[in-house]
Amino acid sequence: MITIKEIAKQLNMSTTTVSNVIHGKAGEVSDDTKKKVEEFLKKVDYVPNISARNLAQNESKIIGLALKARADKYENLIMDPFVSVLIGGVEETIRNAGYFMMLYISSDTDEIMRHVSTWNVDGLILFGMLNDDGIRVSEKYKKPIVCIDTYSLEGLKHFTNVGLDDEQGTYDMIKYLISQGHKKIAFLSDNQSGVDLARLNGYKKALKDAGIKYKSSNFLQIRPKSDEIDESLSEICDRAGEFTAIFCVSDLYAVTLISALTDRGINVPEEISVVGFDDNMLAQLHRPALTTVHQDVKAKGVTAADTLLKQLAGQKTPNQIKLPTHLVIRNTVKNIL
Amino acid sequence: MITIKEIAKQLNMSTTTVSNVIHGKAGEVSDDTKKKVEEFLKKVDYVPNISARNLAQNESKIIGLALKARADKYENLIMDPFVSVLIGGVEETIRNAGYFMMLYISSDTDEIMRHVSTWNVDGLILFGMLNDDGIRVSEKYKKPIVCIDTYSLEGLKHFTNVGLDDEQGTYDMIKYLISQGHKKIAFLSDNQSGVDLARLNGYKKALKDAGIKYKSSNFLQIRPKSDEIDESLSEICDRAGEFTAIFCVSDLYAVTLISALTDRGINVPEEISVVGFDDNMLAQLHRPALTTVHQDVKAKGVTAADTLLKQLAGQKTPNQIKLPTHLVIRNTVKNIL
DNA sequence: GCGTACAACTTATGCGCAAAAGTAACCGCC
DNA sequence: GGCGGTTACTTTTGCGCATAAGTTGTACGC
Numbered sequence: 001m002i003t004i005k006e007i008a009k010q011l012n013m014s015t016t017t018v019s020n021v022i023h024g025k026a027g028e029v030s031d032d033t034k035k036k037v038e039e040f041l042k043k044v045d046y047v048p049n050i051s052a053r054n055l056a057q058n059e060s061k062i063i064g065l066a067l068k069a070r071a072d073k074y075e076n077l078i079m080d081p082f083v084s085v086l087i088g089g090v091e092e093t094i095r096n097a098g099y100f101m102m103l104y105i106s107s108d109t110d111e112i113m114r115h116v117s118t119w120n121v122d123g124l125i126l127f128g129m130l131n132d133d134g135i136r137v138s139e140k141y142k143k144p145i146v147c148i149d150t151y152s153l154e155g156l157k158h159f160t161n162v163g164l165d166d167e168q169g170t171y172d173m174i175k176y177l178i179s180q181g182h183k184k185i186a187f188l189s190d191n192q193s194g195v196d197l198a199r200l201n202g203y204k205k206a207l208k209d210a211g212i213k214y215k216s217s218n219f220l221q222i223r224p225k226s227d228e229i230d231e232s233l234s235e236i237c238d239r240a241g242e243f244t245a246i247f248c249v250s251d252l253y254a255v256t257l258i259s260a261l262t263d264r265g266i267n268v269p270e271e272i273s274v275v276g277f278d279d280n281m282l283a284q285l286h287r288p289a290l291t292t293v294h295q296d297v298k299a300k301g302v303t304a305a306d307t308l309l310k311q312l313a314g315q316k317t318p319n320q321i322k323l324p325t326h327l328v329i330r331n332t333v334k335n336i337l
Numbered sequence: 338m339i340t341i342k343e344i345a346k347q348l349n350m351s352t353t354t355v356s357n358v359i360h361g362k363a364g365e366v367s368d369d370t371k372k373k374v375e376e377f378l379k380k381v382d383y384v385p386n387i388s389a390r391n392l393a394q395n396e397s398k399i400i401g402l403a404l405k406a407r408a409d410k411y412e413n414l415i416m417d418p419f420v421s422v423l424i425g426g427v428e429e430t431i432r433n434a435g436y437f438m439m440l441y442i443s444s445d446t447d448e449i450m451r452h453v454s455t456w457n458v459d460g461l462i463l464f465g466m467l468n469d470d471g472i473r474v475s476e477k478y479k480k481p482i483v484c485i486d487t488y489s490l491e492g493l494k495h496f497t498n499v500g501l502d503d504e505q506g507t508y509d510m511i512k513y514l515i516s517q518g519h520k521k522i523a524f525l526s527d528n529q530s531g532v533d534l535a536r537l538n539g540y541k542k543a544l545k546d547a548g549i550k551y552k553s554s555n556f557l558q559i560r561p562k563s564d565e566i567d568e569s570l571s572e573i574c575d576r577a578g579e580f581t582a583i584f585c586v587s588d589l590y591a592v593t594l595i596s597a598l599t600d601r602g603i604n605v606p607e608e609i610s611v612v613g614f615d616d617n618m619l620a621q622l623h624r625p626a627l628t629t630v631h632q633d634v635k636a637k638g639v640t641a642a643d644t645l646l647k648q649l650a651g652q653k654t655p656n657q658i659k660l661p662t663h664l665v666i667r668n669t670v671k672n673i674l
Numbered sequence: 675g676c677g678t679a680c681a682a683c684t685t686a687t688g689c690g691c692a693a694a695a696g697t698a699a700c701c702g703c704c
Numbered sequence: 705g706g707c708g709g710t711t712a713c714t715t716t717t718g719c720g721c722a723t724a725a726g727t728t729g730t731a732c733g734c
Binding site for chain 3: 353360388389
Binding site for chain 3: 705706707708709710711712713714715716717718719720721722723724725726727728729730731732733734
């Protein structure tokens with residue numbers, strides 16, 4: 001690893017001159033020496049030592065991507081195929097801007113904070129965090145934070161949120177189900193907060209607009225922990241007769257539900273329609289192919305990264321960004337008109 | 338961000354004393370001052386500046402995970418659910434050992450090399466690379482490298498390989514198919530090198546041991562690029578009548594194939610049996626549930642990281658590690674005896 | 675022909691940390 | 705009672721880089 005000092009010595013000039021050429025400080029160095037240095041740099045394949053640069057400049061060029069681990073059937077959020085696409089989007093955007101990504105998977109905000117200050121991370125993207133966690137982090141961390149899919153008015157005071165127009169996406173889907181003759185539509189989720197709440201609101205709004213009354217018993221609760229999932233799935237399947245369609249908050253749940261229904265001899269979509277949300281690989285490859293709400297996960301990652309980069313550059317950004325969704329009609333909804 | 342210097346000043350002692358306490362250098366500092374310093378450290382929530390430490394010690398505590406991007410139907414290797422599990426395994430192992438992970442997604446080995454020297458990365462895990470790329474990197478990079486699923490005798494001279502016993506896994510599956518009465522078994526893959534070659538060898542061996550002659554026409558080539566996949570899938574489906582079973586080198590291919598067959602009115606497993614390799618989420622959730630060869634992807638990541646950490650600690654490690662697989666019998670194979 | 679302005683440099687400093695080298699006090703021991 | 709050994713420190717140095725401050729030399733205006 002050749003250093004600026006060594007280069008300066010070999011070229012018989014000062015380190016400052018070399019450094020100036022590297023940073024393209026115009027007018028501070030003659031074209032002649034500039035050329036000489038540039039050629040030499042190329043020849044020896046000079047790469048700056050980032051640790052030294054960080055130390056001198058007090059910036060790291062690192063962006064942290066913190067994923068909160070989640071303990072459920074699939075053990076960990078990272079196992080969701082969704083996640084790797086998002087990571088890819090963030091990484092690509094950040095790399096093109098000359099930044100580096102440090103990935104951090106933990107459910108411990110203190111640990112994340114320690115990591116972040118240790119590395120003097122320039123900006124943070126949080127994903128899969130609860131609101132409280134996000135707020136807790138933002139109180140200690142005085143640099144830009146972008147949260148993905150972390151809702152709440154309280155949170156928005158502390159950080160930028162990048163998410164979907166979940167309410168509209170769900171609204172569109174429920175409206176579609178209604179257009180196919182469905183009136184008894186269940187809503188399946190594992191909680192009633194954050195993203196899921198926004199979707200629930202879209203669901204309620206669509207029902208209301210169609211003159212259908214919302215019944216809280218139509219909220220189907222799935223318990224995703226590995227020791228409870230089969231039981232909760234059974235309970236849901238037992239009640240299948242009450243509905244003509246079930247809206248699931250994710251493709252994963254939709255596909256899991258369809259498998260459970262199929263295993264019990266209940267056919268989709270002949271006996272009951274099931275729709276998902278996400279439009280991931282699962283939805284495409286499943287048979288019957290899943291009718292679902294499409295979201296562009298990569299765009300989510302890219303947008304989050306872009307927003308953060310803008311903030312790092314001192315630009316103003318909206319504190320809430322809602323990406324659009326669209327319906328993907330495939331084969332799990334039956335027209336019962 | 339409080340520094341050692343500031344702490345020393347406030348405590349009215351030298352920075353070395355503080356540093357010694359931080360590093361637990363026994364005998365170099367009295368219990369009294371040790372206690373005093375430790376309490377103060379806790380009070381002010383001291384976090385070391387890693388850039389400074391790196392600079393002073395010439396080690397970064399960073400392990401790079403380089404994924405080679407791949408342009409096919411799913412655009413990018415990162416989109417495979419497989420990948421995020423692997424990333425999770427690596428990250429967890431590395432973090433527990435006090436290292437940090439830097440993720441790098443690129444198909445440009447030069448870019449990877451620049452990144453790696455910039456950060457003075459202590460060790461490298463390569464995944465999804467071709468042999469030649471791995472060798473190229475290892476020639477420039479003089480620190481430990483562990484490759485995942487990168488086969489070749491040539492490569493093993495340069496780096497450690499962590500993979501599966503692909504040959505045995507495939508052998509077991511083909512043997513199982515034969516035990517179910519199958520004799521006309523196709524092998525579906527997109528290439529004949531690396532991991533796929535090892536699996537092909539297992540396939541050939543199992544046939545041979547059962548007294549079935551290998552025919553090269555039984556090798557079905559899938560072309561995964563988005564503009565060719567449908568065409569190649571069509572060609573394969575057209576030839577479905579020639580076989581009673583198809584072994585696919587991945588669950589993704591298996592599920593994709595089953596969807597294509599189903600769309601053409603060919604039922605699995607009634608008319609043809611299809612098996613995969615990986616046992617990922619797709620295999621579990623698909624209906625009919627996929628009979629496949631299970632691999633522990635997380636273990637792969639963990640093993641790769643562990644091996645690298647051992648090498649960093651100066652320990653010897655085998656230069657090739659083959660993780661076991663096992664059969665998972667589900668519902669895509671028909672007994673035709 | 676003197677001051678000024680500017681181009682093209684160099685020297686010196688410090689970022690935060692680790693560690694080598696130095697110091698001072700004290701204890702025991704032949 | 706001087707000397708080696710130990711304990712508990714402090715001072716100093718340097719990692720590689722960026723930059724503030726300093727130093728030439730020279731062209732130009734009046």
